[in-house]
Amino acid sequence: MSQNQQIPSGSGECPVCHGTGWKIYREAVEGYKEPLEFARRCSKCKGKRRINDQTGVPPEYYSADLSKFDFGAYKSRMDNFRKIVMNFVNEFSRWEKQGKGLYLWSRTPGSGKTFLACCLARSLMIKYDLQMRFITAPDYIDMVGEKIKRARGEEDQTKVFHECDVLVLDDIGAQSGGEWQRQEIFRLVNDRMETGKITIYTSNMSTDSLNVDSRTRDRIVKASVELQMPEESLRRKKAEMEQQQFLREVL
Missing domain, CATH: 3.40.50.300 (P-loop containing nucleotide triphosphate hydrolases)
Structure with missing residues (x-):
């Protein structure tokens, strides 16, 4: 987990992002043979986590x-x-x-x-x-x-x-x-x-x-x-x- 994020104690681990607050997904990009990785805020945790930015x-x-x-x-x-x-x-x-x-x-x-x-x-x-x-x-x-x-x-x-x-x-x-x-x-x-x-x-x-x-x-x-x-x-x-x-x- 990045030091720029903070998860409240006792919140449990999210099955989607596993406590990071972010979901990694892969997307095909023109000019690259392999799909590239991007990250988006976990939709399951949205509103349930406090991100300390x-x-x-x-x-x-x-x-x-x-x-x-x-x-x-x-x-x-x-x-x-x-x-x-x-x-x-x-x-x-x-x-x-x-x-x-x-x-x-x-x-x-x-x-x-x-x-x-x-x-x-x-x-x-x-x-x-x-x-x-x-x-x-x-x-x-x-x-x-x-x-x-x-x-x-x-x-x-x-x-x-x-x-x-x-x-x-x-x-x-x-x-x-x-x-x-x-x-x-x-x-x-x-x-x-x-x-x-x-x-x-x-x-x-x-x-x-x-x-x-x-x-x-x-x-x-x-x-x-x-x-x-x-x-x-x-x-x-x-x-x-x-x-x-x-x-x-x-x-």
């Missing part, structure tokens, strides 16, 4: 996994992109051995970067029982600032982001660009690279344009595969569809 994933993405991401929603062809991210999950040991994560970016807000990052990270967490955390780069910097202000001896809440197996560092490049902020981002990126921990970055800019110092940029490039998302706003497309549906109901 400490990952930091936004609430709207609590149930995200790679099966939920619709690569066909884009106008652009996503065949090669899809193969890479599927391989990242299903052949994770190879990526982990090389110390390679992902750098997902596009200039267009709402293109699905954060959702895809959460789908990938949660799939890894569930499939391989890994410790995973999510935080935006601005929130991480704010947390470090609070740590600096606090008295010594208090628990360092930023430590888990250095040590977790998989980290989603969302919206890197949006953090404040002062000297100590640049240094703290460097420390996080460098620590994770040196210990072989896997990081999934999202950003509105390519690594060439990223507003970090050259040492940080070099380490991000070394420890991740850079993938540009289509310059399409799925968020806007979804909002337009919802509006059209609402108007049909009204009229």
Whole structure:
């Protein structure tokens, strides 16, 4: 059972998920000879278990996994992109051995970067029982600032982001660009690279344009595969569809 899940005592073991809270299922995927494994929240335990989610994933993405991401929603062809991210999950040991994560970016807000990052990270967490955390780069910097202000001896809440197996560092490049902020981002990126921990970055800019110092940029490039998302706003497309549906109901 993942350390991100907690089961109340005396609840008994579910015959479907055997106490994990998740049901593993296999699905045929184009381009792969063998069916791939995905995980979904156990329907039998739904409403009977308390999931203690400490990952930091936004609430709207609590149930995200790679099966939920619709690569066909884009106008652009996503065949090669899809193969890479599927391989990242299903052949994770190879990526982990090389110390390679992902750098997902596009200039267009709402293109699905954060959702895809959460789908990938949660799939890894569930499939391989890994410790995973999510935080935006601005929130991480704010947390470090609070740590600096606090008295010594208090628990360092930023430590888990250095040590977790998989980290989603969302919206890197949006953090404040002062000297100590640049240094703290460097420390996080460098620590994770040196210990072989896997990081999934999202950003509105390519690594060439990223507003970090050259040492940080070099380490991000070394420890991740850079993938540009289509310059399409799925968020806007979804909002337009919802509006059209609402108007049909009204009229």
